[in-house]
Amino acid sequence: MTTAMLELHTIRAGYNDAIAIENISLTVGQGEVVCLLGANGAGKTTTMRVVTGLIPLLSGAIRYHGEDISHMPAHERVTAGICLSPEGRQVFPDLTVMENLSLGSFNRRARPNRKQSLERVLTLFPKLHERRSQAAGLMSGGEQQMLAIGRALMGEPKLLALDEPSLGLSPKMVSTVFESIRTIAKSGITILLVEQNTRAALAIAQRGYVLSAGRVVHEGTATDLAQSEMVQKAFVGAAFTKQGVRTSRRERRLAQSNEGGAGA
């Protein structure tokens, strides 16, 4: 039986006077990879922001290792072990890759182990080692994504939160990044993953939740979700948007490379 590491109970949150998510409940167990799926604007990123403390919750509760962290400030959650690779990467543009990574281990729990963490991250993302003295703002999208994930890893997370790691990346980059995520998952770190790329997400997750218009509309194991009609519909629906068309082609190529190439 997996012990729940993170529990969200009937969370409501939003921006100013607009509610973005309502009645969100989910759990993430120790060592699991759980994904949040849904179309643009469904509330996935808002949920992430509530989990990491970037925006306050209006009602409901968040429990982490059984402890209520609903009102814990964001920076303290990092020390507690929740590290986020945010949507859009959000690297520090005028700092070098190394400086970005060092900042990742700013929190007092991770700081003493900075050297070891750096080694691990640079082994996982050799590209970052190559670019270590470069200003982060000058790197490509894929490299920045690796940096964002690496930076989150530097914080020695117990729960690694990844918000849309595939956003704006080429299909090849997406598979590279997801390879790395799979490796991270294998090392035992719990992962909460938000993704629009349903196929890639379900390929590495054990369980998932589907969000739509700010609510959880479906949940289940990855296999269930992959075969469920609702997800298919959502997937098909997305295929008709501009993003969706690209997505479906990307999906196909990703599926091809997954089937043809070696598994991680």
Next chain:
Amino acid sequence: MSSTRVWIVFAAAIIASFVMPHFLPPGLSDWVTRLSTLILVAISWNMMANAGLISLGHSGFWGLGAYSVALLANAFHMPFWLSLIPAMLLGAIFGAFLAYITGRLRGLFFAISTLATSEALRVVALMVPKLTGGAEGVFVFDQIRPDRVTMTSFALSLAVVAVAISYFLSRSRYQYALRAMRDSESAVQMLGVNPARFRIGVTTLSGAVAACGGVISAWYTGYLDPGSAFDLKVTISAQIAPLFGGLYTVAGPVIGSIAILTLSELTRLYFNYSGGVGLLVYGCILVFGVLLMPSGLVGLWKRRRKRAGPVAAIPAGVK
């Protein structure tokens, strides 16, 4: 109130402002004149604040108005009512200049620019004695100065006109644009208003109105020097009055001006008012006002108005 009724009220007020001063005792007459000048700069400051532009250098407009009187009146023996025109022109140009240099920049740049520009004007006034009398100042020739009654009528009627302008502006189609501009200038574009041009319009009009205050002051006191013409006190009073009486409203600057002036008279009578104390009190009012009002001084007035109309509010914390 219907439009015609409003016009009648204002017309009556203007007539009253020419009639009433004849019946006022001299002390009260002086007070009314000073009040009128304060109302003018307060309305002017309020107008700019309405558009999201914080002026920290309103004394610049005042000083321009005052000096234009001193120079032109002395040189050409211009009658006092005529001197309004070049003064307002200067004030308008100065206002337009400020809007131009800050273009599409954030309100912060506007605040800094007003501060710097008013200071620069003071330096110019100081450094060109041939034109402005320099540090020694300049006198407005006694012969052409109007008598007290005329002065008060003049001042009061100008104040009424300013209130009228402010009133009609608030009822015009620009009122939504103004409110939107406060929150975000990009929202304004959605309403079909060109923010840059709008900004220039606001500052030009504001500037002209504020310059009138300086004009009256010059005629009234008959003497000015760079220090007093560009006095920081002018800027402060112009801010405090609307903040006190009601930011963004029409009546606010008027109410606030009356309150401020009465208060300063009382403190002068009872506390042997020395230079620093007045400004210190003003500073404290600003500080505590911002801190203690739930959403700052601005928020107090914002909450009252929240019921009226939709505003495109951009969430502050969203990245």
Next chain:
Amino acid sequence: MASLIFQIMVDSLLLGGVYTLMAVGLSLAFGVTRIINFAHGDVVMYGAYAAFFAFVGLNIDPLLSLLFVAVLGGIGGYLLFKLTLDRILDAASINQVLLTFGIGLVLQNVAVILWTGDERSTTPSYAFDSWFISDDVVVAKGRLIAFGLAIAFVVLLLAWLRWSELGRATRAVSQNRAAASLMGINVRAMYGLSFALSSAFGTATGAIMSFLLPVTPFMGFPILVKAFAIIILGGLDSIIGTVIGAFFLATAETTIAYVVPQGIGWAEGVAFFLLVMVLIARPNGILGTVGREA
């Protein structure tokens, strides 16, 4: 002619150092908190008075009281932040402008009431010495010392920002506030720290200026305007830009002072002129990225 140019160069250099110190605090605080402290000039003024009273009352040389004055300034700045700005961090910027402006007023007029408008200055011996480099070029000893100290402070700051843990965190906050909190950085605490540093540098500048300028409660205003011109010229969120801007302004002022008749009076207006030029031509400044409407 050549010696005039050389003299201008020397004086510009020396002045530039002090101007850098004067503006860098404002720049740092803005870069991190995005708040412009309109009371900065008055903070400098308090530093000058502190040095003055230490000199007159305790016979301490301003250079010796410098560190103490800076620490006092830092503590004062932090307290001021905690009591006031910290409470309105999420407020509309109009409130922040009015608040810091009001604080400046309070500071200035408390000084007026306590110490009157009379001019003071500290008069350490080196304030009067000067060296002759060549036949016609003079270096005022006081200015040279002021320059040295100012540069030392600025270099220390830059080194701290570049190499220390907190310094790096400070840079992170100024580049991306949200991401910084995701690193475990307490952004609010960093705000307090940068304000403390800003005030420390401000009061240090005041202490240095106490033997260069007459000390009055009103000295803060022109200092504020100059600091504005400098940071806008250099770019609001760039410290290096501030350094460049400072030397630029110093050079412009010095040149005007020497070359134009009655130049010293006009030199005060150079800051404004520069400010307007920058706003028209390139509002981001030389190295900055903050300018366009949010």
